[in-house]
Amino acid sequence: MKTWLMSSALALSLAAFAAPALAQSAPDPDAKPGGDIVITYKDDVATLDPAIGYDWQNWSMIKSIFDGLMDYVPGTTDLRPGLAESYEMSDDGLAYTFHLRPGVKFHNGREMTADDVKYSLDRVTDPATQSPGAGFFGSIKGYDEAASGAAKGLAGVTAVDPKTVKIELTRPDATFLHVMALNFSYVVPKEAVEEHGADFGKHPVGTGAFRMAEWTIGQRLVLEKNPDFWTPGIPYLDRVTFEIGQEPVVALLRLQKGEVDIPGDGIPPAKFQEVMNDPEQKARVVEGGQLQTGYVTMNVTTPPFDKPEVRRAVNMALNKDRIVQMINNRAVPANQPLPPSMPGYTTDYKGYGYDVEGAKKLMADAGLSGGVDTQLFAMNTDPNPRIAQAIQQDLAAIGIRAEIKALAQANVIEAGGNGSAPMIWSGGMAWIADFPDPSNFYGPILSCSGAEAGGWNWAKYCNAELDAAAAKADSMVGEAAKDARLKAWSDVYMKVMEDAPWAPVFNEQRFTMKSPRMGGADALYVDPVSIPINYDYVYVNQ
């Protein structure tokens, strides 16, 4: 039996289960077309090449300029077809056939075809492209040969006809459709890539709702409406102007003066209380969850954290409520690696709980009642040193004397990768999911492969049994296996918590502020996959 999904059928199913999001899956009847908005950012936009761009700032810009075979319902983590009007999966889960929408045009006026999809996937996995996301395509047949340079292109991707693409996998991969919605898989026109070469990221040409109008390095980047966009009526805005090089405090002052619509870097921590104490400003703040977890890693290969009792004691020693208060309640306490809004989150799990006496007992059980000295690495930008100090105090209460090493981000990453950091507070470098699937919280940061030198598994935690369980969970494909798969992932994370290589501390909440003229559902302002906002679906009222 084949799984057959039509976009209309998916929309109907979403209508039943995702009512708040529905308004954004079709054009909003209240939306006023036209107008432009100004968004500020502190840092330069690195690149708009979807094969390369990999930071939260350019991620959502790329989403507005390009499209992939799959997409998400705006304001949600629900998958929906994108450039593919529909798709089929084979019974064994090893082949997907995507049927492309007719009449989709690139910004250069040429119609997008199956050859473009193949070219784009071949390009992102070509080592010459230097894409940081190449590894996401590891389940496609021919990946190893393409990634090593032994073959030109992916053997598993075939343009069957101008409107049909077939992708064969080497193993069933439940995350595959999410990967097809990732920026790295977005479709680019070969002629534009070849014209601009390494500078394609400065001259992006896609099929998205907006197209590039101006990019003055270090000053501004302007996107203008694509009148030929394949979703009629979208986008609502005529232009989005990104003003670059604006300090967050300055951006907030400009927002208060009406010169800015969205401060892209958010509300600066020093101004947060001031904004929230003013009812007029508070009314324009939108709060939402995000797929993020901040945690303390404990290097399980280094004493005293080679003893599970000590790691559990650390989990029990942390007063997470106090830490959350320190950051103006811009987070919720965490008890497991997955954030609450992630599928697979174990809702009935309470975690270790704050229990200083229990923690002391565990330390005594580990033979460390006399205390122990260690180091806690943390990023040196506010509020991370303050959080590290709070953690230090909590640890001191159970006899763990942690010296704080507050360093630049790059230095902490290096110390974590080479295993020289016994403990790391992940703040500022904490994990934010690439896509809304539980597997995305495991591979790089908790698996054996991530524990290798230079890897991002700073706890150096390696449990071969769990790796096998994770691989098995990801081979459970199709709607029928969905619940069983989420249960399998939940089990994996519960076992992780039993071994306690991490002390999860909090899940950050997102706070976006908007000018009075901004319109559209609140969910668009805390869109889990488009930060700070979903540019395609917001609009202005004046």
Next chain:
Amino acid sequence: MAAYLLRRLFQAALILLGVSIITFGLLYVLPADPVRQIAGRSATAEVVENIRRQLGLDQPVWVQYGRYLWGLLHGDMGRSYLQRTEVATLIAARLPATLQLMVGAILAELTIGLTLGVIAALNRGRPLDTGLMVSSFVAVSAPQFVVALLLLYVFAVKLGWFPIGGYGTLDHLVLPSVTLGIMGAGWYSRMMRSSMLDVLRADYIRTARAKGLSRMRVILRHALPNAILPIVAMIGMDIGIFMGGVVVVESVFGWPGIGQLAWQAIQRVDIPIIMGVTITSAVAIVLGNLLADLIAPFIDPRIKLRLN
């Protein structure tokens, strides 16, 4: 003079070579792996190694430096690791903004510094003199980011006289220029006061006064032009001081110059940009000093006499 110029140019080349070696060496020993930053967390080990190989970062440091120097001699500063754009393009796009800011800062420091210095000298020993000298001390010592935020709050937010950050018009230039120039203004006001007092004690001033010239005429026509000479000769040196200051000032005011570019690159360990900005700054400082030394004898003939 030609021999002097050649010697100075040779020295300049040596300094630039030294700067490039030291900066490259420091970046190489930095306990941070730029490839990890570029590749992000989801990259597999294979992808990381591929990127490392393609960027040449798997080569020994002397090979990397040799390649860099060879490129530099051919006008190639390399490509940004993260922006994937030519470093020369990025710097060229931002250099005009920094130059505007520096010109603005020089005008600000001269206008403020010289005016206050003259006023202090003419009021020597009075409370106004003391007040101005204390102010100049504060201006020299105040951290630039504090000055920047203070000026921004008072003149942009509260009074609304100038825009809150940004770039493009003369109005945008005023506050960042004053912030960058305020330290120099502090120094110049003290130097101008001292220089003016020296000149006012000179015989020719006494003679001018004895001839019955008005106080204002004596000061403007005879004292000021002579007192100002040693200060003007120092302006070239300011470029070095400004290069440190532009990082802070450009970041606070959202000024799209190379200081802001450098700050972002440092945070992201984007080594080609850090190298490019350092070399560009070093060239500017060396040229600034050279120009100052070459122009000084023409402004102040006493220096020419000393050189000869």
